Amino acid sequence: MVRKLTPRELRQRRATIKFGKIFTALSVGLWFLSSIPYIFIRVGTFLDNKGLLGEAPWTIKSKEMCGEQREKNAEGRVVVVTGANSGIGYEAAKTLALLNAEKVVLGCRSKGKCEYSKAMIDAERLELCFKGQEKDFTSNVIDPSLSLDLGDLDAVKKWAESLSAQEGVDYVTDLVLNAGIMSTPLEPRNPGTGLENQLHTNHVAHFYLTSLMLPLLESVSALEGAVKDSKVVTIASLAAQSPFSYSLSDINFTSGRSFSSLTAYSQSKRANLLFAQHLHSTLSPKGIKSLAAHPGYTRTNLFHNNWHFLPKQLDFIKDIASENTLFSMSSYDGAMMTVRSILDVNIPSGSYVTPAMYATGTPVVSRPKVSKWWNPGYKDGVIMYPFMENVWSWIWGGFSFKDEDVKGLNEFTEKVTGVKIE
């Protein structure tokens, strides 16, 4: 027997149903909103792979490995990669070795790691390219006897000198400034320069290494072989656009600017872009190109090893950042920006090679463009990412740079390292 509800009970029940409806609508709405970037990226990646976002997607098919197809071929190239033991550095080094590079020189902070990378790359090349002709195999991967610790400028110098003195490297066609640390604490600072660690390792040490490698890069133009172009590829990051992160006047976090490890990371990555522009203006007249590239959002252990700012309870965010496959690319796909920068001889110096879909996608080439009047504070500057010029460069003023930004950073870095690149 059903009891008749009192008016009060009736009101309560109606309220419960109404609340349920609102709750459901909100959850569905939130779910829908949160999936928009996902749909955007997936649809975009699909269109990109079909070649519908402009030029045909730049990829390497497995049949192009081992140098059987002439078009994408690293023959004659001598490539130096810093941070070659993991992530996109490792994948780029491996791909170039499989594309028959003359030599791929691995730079790793700790010794055993390069040894392991070399063994892995050699094994894969033997398996893929020398099946049945194992006795013809000679390795094209060099694991230098010294390790490349970017934290220590003296060690950088010894490493660079050892390449020609001990490792038989007498020219370098491509220098890839790839190694990076992320979100490290302010203290202790770098023991050598006293600088904030990310600026030291990601920018200053790479500046110093580049200055030491110049003779090897310069000797390429005099070579007999087919490869005449040499280049420096600087790996930046989406973080370089982060607004309010870069401050030349307090670049070392000593004049009261509040420190956040992510701000400092973004600053070091902006420094990478400015440095690439400096190299473009000084080296391209000498026949050495300077390109910058960024890997978008690639799942690498950069998040795991470096996000020290997270409290223990939030450690799972590192797992999400380094393992979620929804929004991110694999290290191999992320390494394609580097690989295209090296192999595509038609890219002009000063370009920025980026994923077609902002955070993911195949590599596309952006040319710096003069900023428009609506770009606050950067009216006479240059925009590094023309693809997003209208929307993003307005919101993130940090996309743009001026000549004096490039000059100011260069003077600072010359002072710290005691060397000039001109």
Ligand SMILES: *[C@@H]1O[C@H](CO)[C@@H](O)[C@H](O)[C@H]1NC(C)=O
């Ligand atoms: C950076 O700041 C630290 C701490 O104040 C200082 O010891 C160091 O000399 C500074 N380095 C440079 C290159 O300005």
